[in-house]
Amino acid sequence: MNGNVSRGGADKKRLKSPSSKTRKPLPADCREFKQLRWGILYDRCAAISKHFLLALKSCPRSQLVAIACPDTDRVQPIADELEVEKVYGCYDDLLEDKAIDGVYIAVSNSLHAELAKKTVKGGKHCLVEKPLATKVSDVIELEQLAKEANVIIAEGYAHLYHPQYHAIKQEIKSGCIGDVSHMYGNFDLHAKNNNNNNNKSVIDRKGADSDIGAIWNIGCYPVSMMVGIVGKCPLKVSAVKQKGQRGEDVKMIGWMNFDENVIGSISASITCPTNTYFEIVGTKGRMRLHKDWCFHPDSWNTTNSFELVMEGQPSKEVTVLCQNVFRSEILSFEASVLDGKRAVVPLTLSKDIVATVEALCTSADSDGIPVRPYIVNSTKDT
Incomplete structure (x- = not known):
């Protein structure tokens, strides 16, 4: 070909790749x-x-x-x-x-x-x-x-670039639900073709479980939300998993201890009917994202809102700006490259997310033994 x-x-004609040392x-x-x-x-x-x-x-x-x-x-x-x-x-x-x-x-x-x-x-x-x-x-x-x-x-x-995520963080910052106490996150996505032949080209590659397993493909979504909201890597994590025919994690449940006051739990499956859910529980209230695609707001023309429940008050729906989730991501990247704007999802946050998921995988491979993530930077200032 x-x-x-x-x-x-x-x-x-193939050209020699320019070196970062010689490129202007x-x-x-x-x-x-x-x-x-x-x-x-x-x-x-x-x-x-x-x-x-x-x-x-x-x-x-x-x-x-x-x-x-x-x-x-x-x-x-x-x-x-x-x-x-x-x-x-x-x-x-x-x-x-x-x-x-x-x-x-x-x-x-x-x-x-x-x-x-x-x-x-x-x-x-x-x-x-x-x-x-x-x-x-x-x-x-x-x-x-x-x-x-x-x-x-x-x-x-993409969901970390969307107005929904920033509206959630703003509500937490306002103190309307008090101090964050714990969080729940779930992402199930039935991978009907998970065992098809298209995956064979990467099955033997080192780390190929990340191509077909639950945690790196979908479980990382609720993990990323929790790490971004708390603003730091958890102090320790533990997880258990169920393996598929190829040894990949088809189901995983994980727990994260951020400090003495904040904990989080996540679940992910590629064998259950598609469903997503995310909840933040505070000392004075809670927020819930419970529609089918809460980690992809606006991508499939869904109403973009979340439920806010404050102590002693009726629940209300908070609706935020409708903007295609991928467009939000692209516009942010444009602003960083073309205008020199600060990254919305900085590498400090990416390091904390990867460190957390990597630790969850290590724990699951060890039958749930608690693991301390390799913390390289806090995202507190992001």
């Missing part, structure tokens, strides 16, 4: 760019989101230039529909394309860190679909590489 397929049909550093505020020119990395095992691509096309300061996928036949119809100029059959070809400023990585979880490192070393900005990595050591390395190359790297927990 030809490594490069363009809309004009011409082959593209970008200005600190990146204001010289009027548009952010995007390339998308995709593989057949990842659930590429057409919603993300449509949101990208709706952002006037973004331009979708190219998609790279080893299976070009799979993405060519999408590229034709969205009038994408180039389709590459090789990731390196896209990463070497000088017409691209930023890359969105939407591949199997076990490949995220590896391709993010290549992207950043090549001097390109990088937005990585969650999780950014499955080891906190990789996040630390990516942070250093991005600093050396003077580029932006961010993790794509």
